Amino acid sequence: MHSGEVAKEGLGMDTELARYLPHISRMSAQLKETSTQIESSVVGVCDSFQGIAERAKSTVSRATGFLNINGDGASSKVSFEGLIQNCAGILVKILNTTEEAGEVSRRAIDRIHQMDEHSKMILKSLVNLEKIAQENKMLALNARIEAAHAGIHGAGFSVVAVEVASQTQRSLVVTAQVSGLIDNLRNLAGSAVEDLQQMNQQGSVRAEKSRREVDESLRDMQDAHGEMKQMLSSMTKDGALLANDIGAAVRGLQFQDRTSQQIAHIVEDLDTLHARLISRCGAVAASDTASEEGFSAYTMREERQIAGIHTAESAAGDIELF
């Protein structure tokens, strides 16, 4: 081959190479863009992991504080366990007060019974008084008969006998009134005893029912507390596992740093190659002869922008219904 032919062939090759020069700079730009996108994604994933870890930590911490499982007593708030104990204490006090009220009413019934016994004794005494009055009455009558037999000499005696009869009659009336009042008192006391007994009976039934309900509620609360403790313990374990998983993910995600460095090295090589080829083929390189091969494979807007192809298109994430 003549030197002229060699030169012609070399020029042809340079021209052909020049057509593909833009591919090299495009590859370099695409790689840089890819590296940036990977880093941006990894940063986003890291952010998410950090958010997950912080929320898990915060949830466990709040639940622990609420249940006071590891309570150091520094918090002024009462723990859930403390609330159950307080509640149980208050309910026991209420039940004790109810029982005390029952005891007081039982003692009141006993006293009313004692008063009734005393009333009966008073009634007995009144019956004796009535009997004495009746005897006085008979005595006064006999005195008057004897006074009549004595004639004028018994006149004064007759006046005394009439007066004794009159006084006796009055004492009989008073005795009857007192007796009536005592009967009324006994009736009232009987009613009070009945009311108190009924109240006492109902009170003890209610107190017993309340005690059972309170016991059940407290058991339920304690069961719930136990379950919450278990749940929290499980959450704490999950939290530790999550921390391990995130640790592993952090290690895994560092591939991006290595990949970015490798891409940076390839880009550097491509840029060097591009510069060398430009210096060799620069004389024949022209944009109107640039190859457009490979453009059809570009599907993403970023790729087309890097290649200098500007077309109307939708952005990532856009939705269009036809």
Place this chain on the structure above:
Amino acid sequence: MRRVLIVDDSVSMRQMVGYTLRQGGYEVIEAEHGADALNKLTGGTVDLIITDLNMPVMDGITLIQNVRKQPAMKSKPILMLTTEGLVAKKEQGKAAGATGWIIKPFDPEKLLQTVAKVLP
């Protein structure tokens, strides 16, 4: 709280190292290259520096050489955290004043153990 300065041009690496150290109870300051780190050090000293090797503007070795000139930072630990594993480079780092050399990717637990070991 102990303060650690992380120097890396990769945002994600700064984020991952930062997250690991914060979880370990350290206060973290970030710089994206050696010069940025030196600027941040003018505001006050730190207890530890963890730096990458290859960075724009100022690399890790130059950063260490400059940091060691500061009296307050003469004896503070400096760890290199890099993908570079060449023995010659390690020797260069050691000569500059690095306390240790960790090859990426790092294990968060091991990083914390190493940090605890170098911090007096």
